[in-house]
Amino acid sequence: MLRDITIGQYYPSGSVLHRLDPRVKLFWTLLYIVSMFVFNTFLGYVVAGVTLIVLIKISRVPFKFMVKGLKAVWMLLIFTLVLNLFMTSGEVIWQWKFLKLTREGIRTAVFMGLRLFFLIIGSSLMTLTTTPNQLTDGLETGLRGLKKIKVPVHELAMMMSIALRFIPILLEETDKIMKAQAARGADFDEGKFKDRVKALVPIFVPLFVSAFRRANDLAMAMEARCYRGDVNRTRMNPLKYKQIDRIAYLLQFVYLAVLICADKLLAPLLTKVLPML
Amino acid sequence: MLYLDKVSYTYSPGTAMAMPALHEVSLEIPDGQFIGIIGHTGSGKSTLIQHLNGLVKPTGGVIYYNGRDIWDEDFSRKELRTKVGLVFQYPEHQLFETTVVKDVEFGPRNMKLENLEVQLRTFEALKTVGISDELYDASPFDLSGGQKRRVAIAGVLAMKPEVLVLDEPTAGLDPAGRDEILEAIFRIKRERNITVILVSHSMEDVARFVDRIIVMEHGSVKYDGSPKEVFRNYKELEEIGLAAPDVTYLTAMLRERGVGLPDVATTVEEAADMIERYCKH
């Protein structure tokens, strides 16, 4: 039930993308997201799209698996499409009462939809090829510089990794508590809104009590294992850039350069040349 | 009476993660029996008991309660849950109210009973599990481990179930806490004469109390009979990671060494009687 959420779940396929340093992938994702706002020509979409397709192919993650995890996001996508489709002013090509369909509207809707789709698939590609542990490691090491301005990078990364470890445990626990209260006649899907909210009390109180108990136990266990924050801490597998990571960094700038060239130079040129043809 | 006809259950059927948990389990559970279910972790015993009150729907087979299919459209499973009371493992983890009494009242209140009836059932249940009245207004979170668990059992008992199912009710308790719980269960059985199903890892506890033992293995019923009939297979039980009580081994070893005991024993009492009788002759 609650365990069916698969968005961005790690998919082990042992591809080159999986073996890349998480910092490279974080930076790639960031750059890719930023690049979405750089271009606005058809050629730009082609470059971004082709790059994504190539990356998906390299990752060896089945496209079906990616899309399956996006069920929740489809709603957002459709909403954006509809909004753009009817809310953009311009040359009207179809009208029914107050609903106006414009040429510009179709164009914006299609392009906005594509952008969102690229954005989502692009970022889920990172979580699909990176374990949560690598991700927190990458964040911690990658953002180390922020420590100088008192951002508790280590603590945030530790919190994230503990949350990742305990989320499945707490989900299972919620399931069990719901069943146990149902065995005492509790009803979670009948009655008015007020009754339903009230029905959550017998679930949330035990869940919080348990979460606090676990947090307390864990803190004690961590202290017993000499955890004292980021003081003199070493890592078993410290992150280290390899040749392939350097190449990947280089490729990012190649991508950005190609995108800008295509969008700013080639596209205007093409529009000038095309009418002559 | 509960009747299970070839009940099967598979987790996430039809996917790559499909995992069979029960395979064509057929059982007859007559009224008033005291039954022990044993099996190691993952043998399907917890899945089995969640079928008995309709919390889980079987992927195959039919479950009958008093002759009616519990998954019939017009059958109220909400009512069934008050007839077949299920006490989960570590039930104290489900306590949530501010006082002991309020927590026990949760079940009967959900049944929409009258106020007086709710209170009557609550006090009765608390008395049966041996919680004294000075604790009635205490916060359940301030009680000892054994007391919390008895309050949680009272919470199910207050619905006046005809069948009471307890999943490892003594897990994690010290000997004193364990004895409190077992005494409470025995008192419930004696006072109410309902069917009690006890899921347990402790062969010693099971052997002391129950009339019938069901051994689960790989989602199927491996043995079903009186403690003596089941524990006679101590060698086979060992092979599937379970063990008979120590006195069963001891009496079996004595028999192998030529001591003429009539049978293997399952409790200390019984073993003492057997050896005494043998030595007096």
Add this chain to the structure above:
Amino acid sequence: MIKANKLAYEYIRRDEEGNVEGIIRALDGVDLEIKKGDFVAILGHNGSGKSTIAKEINAILEPTEGTLFVNGLDVSDESKIWDVRQSAGMVFQNPDNQIVASLVEEDVAFGPENLGVPSPEIKQRVAYALEKVGMEDHRGSSPNALSGGQKQRVAIAGILAMKPKCIVLDEPTAMLDPGGRREVIKTLHELNKKEGITILLITHYMDEVTGADRVIVMDDGKIVMQGTPREIFSKVDEVKSHHLDVPQVTELAYELNKRGFRFPPGVLTKEEFINALLG
């Protein structure tokens, strides 16, 4: 290894409004000495003070009175706290609530990482620790995919990787099934025999202490019985008066002695029983 002198621990119990309800003396004048390489079991019902001792040894709680030395280090000395914790590692009851990382080997590495051990040596230590508890095949697994007994063995490996002299286990088997309990106890005996690690096992299961060198029974914050398992279990009435059980075979011999049999005191195993009966 561990030496306690008149050790006491008190805490203040408050009601919901924060008013003092009373002072609880969880430990009351405990004298204790555990030698290097010993396997010692502490028995007692809940609230007898046995868990408090464990937390004192790990410097999680500070003694109210008396002294406690672990590996020659005073646990009250703030500056030595991490050395104390490194030399006497602790395993807790709930297997889920003491595993920090989402991968077995990363969890085992957590302790040495905190101690600042260099990376190559952490890898060696993790491999060594996982092998000693028989979990080397699960190094890349998620802890959630393991059984209770396996999780506890991972927790033990996590302590082992810190190279402790002593491991204190606070009811490590209370939440496990019989198979898991056997796994954990067997692992502890192996570590004690082969690696010479001092083991302090806190439990309320009687059958787990029969293999110990020494058994200590606690009640009401005090040590009330002390001796070899045989010495302890030869006093069935006294053990029961502290709300504890004896193994079934011991109980049977005791029951038969009441009926005029003459079993020697403290029969622990089936073989002993049979030899005593037939011999």
